[in-house]
Amino acid sequence: MADTDSGGVRSVQRAVELLALFDADHPSRSLRELVEETGLPKTTVVRLAHTLEQVGLLWGRGDGQYVPGSGLLRWAELAGHTWRLPEEALRRLAELSAASHGETVNLYVRQRGSRVCVARHEGTRTLRHVVRVGTRMPLWSGAASHVLLSRADRADVLAVAAGAPREGWGEPLWERVRRAAEDGWAVSHGEREPGVSGVAAPVFDRAGRLSAAVALGGPTVRFTDEAVAAFLPHLLSTARALTILDCIGGTA
Amino acid sequence: MADTDSGGVRSVQRAVELLALFDADHPSRSLRELVEETGLPKTTVVRLAHTLEQVGLLWGRGDGQYVPGSGLLRWAELAGHTWRLPEEALRRLAELSAASHGETVNLYVRQRGSRVCVARHEGTRTLRHVVRVGTRMPLWSGAASHVLLSRADRADVLAVAAGAPREGWGEPLWERVRRAAEDGWAVSHGEREPGVSGVAAPVFDRAGRLSAAVALGGPTVRFTDEAVAAFLPHLLSTARALTILDCIGGTA
Structure with missing residues (x-):
């Protein structure tokens, strides 16, 4: 029974x-x-593909x-209902981008050991930060991650840090997270990727729970x-506006 | 092993x-x-929900x-890449709607025993036909189904008819499908739902395979x-235009 159960979980994964x-x-794969790409036995892939075809998620053309x-x-459609921000919220992201002279604005939510971009306004500069909606990024680095973890307890943060490819990242991450909690915002430089920086602030839901980070x-x-000092007031007021709109992940 | 396999398929389903x-x-469920709603044991639902949370498809708020x-x-995003029609194709659907004085236009593809609406232009009349993109409908009824089955063999059509809630639907459906194949279009009145009618024509891909029905x-x-005689030339020319665009389901 336990075997069948874990087989089921594994199949979904x-x-x-x-x-x-x-x-x-x-867009298509043989x-x-x-x-x-999966490294799975052919029989397993055939069976999985057949199942996915039956439920309509894959199409053998x-x-x-x-x-x-x-x-x-x-x-x-389902993702749209739950995750598409109202026009007013998207307008706020666009305004923040404009206030920063064309940097990219992303909205992230935590998803276990990752953060996922759920909305964005792409910057207008030739050299710009591009993260597509739906992209999953590590939670162990970057200003948005520090903000998303700023209500997490130490054990949680250490567990997230354990997923990082660098040794002994637990304490440095915990320190960054604590600073984000104290300051109410965070900045990072080249932490995830050399040459890329971020500034992030927390968004809360109606019940006061941390729901997202705007970055x-x-x-x-x-x-x-x-530049960061100049961005900051705009970032914080955007975060407050999104909190008031209470529109992240179907919380509205 | 066989048990684990079927457990896996069942879990995905x-x-x-x-x-x-x-x-x-x-938008949310307890x-x-x-x-x-599933009728499954609570332990099974908890395990499934946990797995879906792990892969990010569900969120325990x-x-x-x-x-x-x-x-x-x-x-x-993936569905958008594969299934979103180019502007030119959407414009054709809108034009067909206008030519029919505001009836709804839907584009369906076959998905095993169902048809799925993959694009649409909603009509403008107060009383209108509304089928959302992504909606799955039975393949055993309606003009679009007859068209989608018009290249299928008899055994396939009879198997589809066996899924219908009415007895002895195999021969009537096979006859409608044959007529759709001969005429190159189909019309139905109240077959799926009383008071609802449809006219449909086939769309082909570059290789000449039937890929969709426009209705x-x-x-x-x-x-x-x-009215149907007046709609028909517009419908057929829309179907031809979509065939030339070759844009259904990532076939382009």
Whole structure:
């Protein structure tokens, strides 16, 4: 029974991993590619693909290629209902981008050991920070992560840090998280990726729970102390406006 | 091993069924609702919900409510890449609606025993046919179904008819499908739902395979023989235009 259960959990995870192989750069995949990319036995991939076809999430197009199934449209609508911000909130993100002279604005929510971009306003500068909606990023680095963890307890933060590829990251991360909690915002330079900086502030839901982090991201050369000091009031007022709108993840 | 395998398939199906409980009318669900609606044991629902949370498709919001997870945003983007029609194709659907004096236009693809609406232009009449993108409908009825089955063999059509709630539907459906194949279009009145009519025509992909059905839908009172005769040339030219655009389900 326990075996069947873990088999079930694993199958759901594998099914999601299989679907994750499709993206804008890979709109279709052959069975061979699916086998190669997952590293799973061919029989397992065939069985998974068959199941995903049955539920409409995958479509064997007939020319040997698989494409994401039309059943995803149902999920797309669902994601839209829950996660699409109201116009007013999107306008706030755009205004923050303009106030920062065209840096990119992202809104992140925590998802276990990751943060996921749930909304954004892409910057207008030639060199700009680009994170697509739906992208999952590590929670162990970056100003947005420090903010998202700023209500977490020490054990939680240490567990997140344990997922980082660097040794002994627990204490430095805990210190950054505590500073974010004290200051009510955070800044980071090149922590996740060299040359990329971010400034982030927390968004709360109606019940006062931390629901998201709104962040400005761009190249470190443009995120000087003076620039960050100039961005900050706009960032904080955007965060407050989003808190008042109470529109993150279907909390409205 | 066989048991574990079928457990895996079943888990994926159940996971999808669980997510299907969320929609515009049910943006959040309590664990109790999930148990009641699925009819599954509570332990199974808890395990499934936990797995779905891990992969980001469900979000336990902390107030006892579950909402669709931010991971769905990734699938929404994927669905958009594969299924969103180019502007030119959407414009054609809008023009067909206008040519029919405001009836609703839907584009359906076959998904095993169902048809799924993958694009639409909603009519402008007070009484109008409304089918949302992503909605799955039975393949055993309606003009769009007859068209979608018009290249299927008899055994396939009879198997589809076996899923219908009415006895002895195999031969009548096969006859309608054959007529759709001969005529290159189909009309139906009140077959799926009393008072609702449809006219549909086939769309093909570059390789000449039937890929979709484009359909006009509305109240039977407005789909008189004269009206259908007037709609038909517009419908057929829309179907040809979509065939030339070759844009259904990532076939482009």
